[in-house]
Amino acid sequence: MWRRYLLWFAHEHVDFRHAEINSILSLFKIPIRFIEKPCLEKPYWIVELPSEDCAKKIASRSVLMKNCIELWSRAKSIDQLHINLRKSLQNTTSKWIFENVECAEYICPKELIDVCCSPNNSFKIEVETFCKHFSIQEKLDKIEEFTYLPLKGSVKLKNPDITLSYLEFYGVNPNNVPEQPYDLFFGKWIAEGQRDLIRFHSLKKRKFIGNTSMDAQLAIVMANQAQIAPGHIVIDPFVGSGSLLIAAAHFGAYVWGSDIDYMMLHGRTRPTRVGQKVRSKEESIKNNLKQYGTESKYIDILVSDFSLPLWRDGVKFDAMITDPPYGVREPTEKIGIERNNYTLSEEHLTNHIPSKVEYGLPHIYSDLLNFAARHLEMNGRLVCWFPVIRADYQDEQLPSHPCLRLIANSEQILTKLTARRLLTYEKICDDVSSVTVDPSSGVPNFRDKYFAIGEETRRERKERRAEEIATYAAVKARLGNEVT
Numbered sequence: 001m002w003r004r005y006l007l008w009f010a011h012e013h014v015d016f017r018h019a020e021i022n023s024i025l026s027l028f029k030i031p032i033r034f035i036e037k038p039c040l041e042k043p044y045w046i047v048e049l050p051s052e053d054c055a056k057k058i059a060s061r062s063v064l065m066k067n068c069i070e071l072w073s074r075a076k077s078i079d080q081l082h083i084n085l086r087k088s089l090q091n092t093t094s095k096w097i098f099e100n101v102e103c104a105e106y107i108c109p110k111e112l113i114d115v116c117c118s119p120n121n122s123f124k125i126e127v128e129t130f131c132k133h134f135s136i137q138e139k140l141d142k143i144e145e146f147t148y149l150p151l152k153g154s155v156k157l158k159n160p161d162i163t164l165s166y167l168e169f170y171g172v173n174p175n176n177v178p179e180q181p182y183d184l185f186f187g188k189w190i191a192e193g194q195r196d197l198i199r200f201h202s203l204k205k206r207k208f209i210g211n212t213s214m215d216a217q218l219a220i221v222m223a224n225q226a227q228i229a230p231g232h233i234v235i236d237p238f239v240g241s242g243s244l245l246i247a248a249a250h251f252g253a254y255v256w257g258s259d260i261d262y263m264m265l266h267g268r269t270r271p272t273r274v275g276q277k278v279r280s281k282e283e284s285i286k287n288n289l290k291q292y293g294t295e296s297k298y299i300d301i302l303v304s305d306f307s308l309p310l311w312r313d314g315v316k317f318d319a320m321i322t323d324p325p326y327g328v329r330e331p332t333e334k335i336g337i338e339r340n341n342y343t344l345s346e347e348h349l350t351n352h353i354p355s356k357v358e359y360g361l362p363h364i365y366s367d368l369l370n371f372a373a374r375h376l377e378m379n380g381r382l383v384c385w386f387p388v389i390r391a392d393y394q395d396e397q398l399p400s401h402p403c404l405r406l407i408a409n410s411e412q413i414l415t416k417l418t419a420r421r422l423l424t425y426e427k428i429c430d431d432v433s434s435v436t437v438d439p440s441s442g443v444p445n446f447r448d449k450y451f452a453i454g455e456e457t458r459r460e461r462k463e464r465r466a467e468e469i470a471t472y473a474a475v476k477a478r479l480g481n482e483v484t
C-alpha cells in the first residue's frame, strides 16, 4: 500500500532540493507521487511512496531533507487538525480521505494509528515550529492536547519505539510572522535526513583544508547528484584539498584525485586557518579520509595538468565530481609557453620547471566534457560547478556535449553580481570517436567578465566619490563654514 509522507527540508540551498531528491530517487529506483505541487516558499513536500523502506532510503542519503514523517493529519488551523485526527480514529477503511484545498478533511486510515498504540510501544511526542519560537512549557501544552490518542505504551523520551511529530508552519518570512500557523501537520516520525554529516564533515574541524575547500553540505549534495554508490570509482581532476573525495568516499566510492598544484596536493601551501603559521605534517587528503574513517577508499592522488591527456583510452570512472578553477581565487593555468618553436636544451632537461599559460574557462569545460564523454561509464554522471555573471546568464551558455545530457542545473548565488551553477550531466552515448566539441562554442570566460565588472564598479565608485566631493565643495562655497 502506498503511504503518504511529509518530507521536511532545511530552508537553505532551496534551488538544489529537486536535483538532490530526484537523483536519490533514480539511484534507488523509487517512484514518487506528489500530492501537492512543491513550491520553493515551503520547506516541505507532501508525497506518496510505495513503502516506509523507500522513505528511509531517501533519508539515508539526503542532506537537504531534515526528516520524513508518515502523515496522519494536516489542517490549516489547530482545531481542524484535532478534528481531522479524531475522525481518522473512526476511519476503518484503508483509504485516505482528503479535501486538498482547505484541508477541511485530511483523514488517514485508522490502522496507521492502531499499529503504534500497542502497550509494548513506548512513545514520545515532539513539537517543531517553523519561523516561530515557543518555550518548553508552551510546547508541553501543545502536546497535552493530543491526550485523546489511544496510545497505551509508556512515555519514553530517549529512544522510544514510536516518535510522533507535530509541526506548525508559520511561513518563511521572519519579519512577518502570523499569529496562527499557516499549515499544521501530525504523523509518525520515520527517519532523519543526513544533516548531522554537515557537522561531522565540517571544515572547521577538518585536518587539511585549502582556500577553496568545498563546504561539507554542498560536497554531499554533489555526491548525491553524482549518484555515488558503494564500490564506485570516482575522480576529481581539480582535487585541491580533496573535499569532494571525502563526500564520495562517505557513500562508499573508491577515490582518485589530480591537480596541477604540487604544493596544494601535498599540503605544503601557506596555511589557510587564521593564526596557523606552518602546516602540520599530518595535513593531507589521505589523512582527511582517515579522520572520517574512510581511508580504505583512498586510491591515490596525482600531480597532473588536466589539459594534457593522462589516462589510457579504456580507463572508465563511475562518476566525476569537480570544482574547476574560476580564475578568481586561484589561477586558471595549464602547462605551456607563449613562444613558438621553443625547444629545451639537453642541459636544462633535468631541473626544468615548465612554464604556464592561461587556461581559459571555455577550454577547461571543453576538456572536462570531452573527458567525461570518453572516460565515464555509460549512465555515469559528471557533477561540476560553473561560474556565471548573473545578469548575463542564459542557459545557452552552458557547456554541452552530444554524449552528455544535462539533467540538473541549480544556482548558488555568491555575490550581487555572480553565482555558480551546479551542473549534472549523464553519459548517454558511448560513441565519442566521431564527436569533436568546439571549446569556444558560446561558453563565456567568467574570469575576464568578472574582472571587467570589478573594474567597472571600482570606476563607478571613484566617479561617485568625486561627484560627492564636488557637490560638498559647491555647497560649502555657498554656505561658508557652517558645513562640516
Ligand SMILES: C[S@@+](CC[C@H](N)C(=O)[O-])C[C@H]1O[C@@H](n2cnc3c(N)ncnc32)[C@H](O)[C@@H]1O
Pocket: 210, 212, 213, 214, 237, 238, 239, 240, 241, 242, 243, 244, 258, 259, 260, 261, 264, 304, 305, 306, 307, 322, 323, 324, 325, 326, 330, 331, 332, 333, 334, 335, 359
Ligand atoms: C576550486 S579549486 C578546487 C577545490 C577543491 N574542490 C577543494 O575542495 O579543495 C580548483 C583546483 O584546480 C586546480 N587547477 C588549476 N588549473 C589546473 C589544471 N590545469 N589541471 C589540474 N588542476 C588545476 C587548482 O590548483 C585548484 O586546486
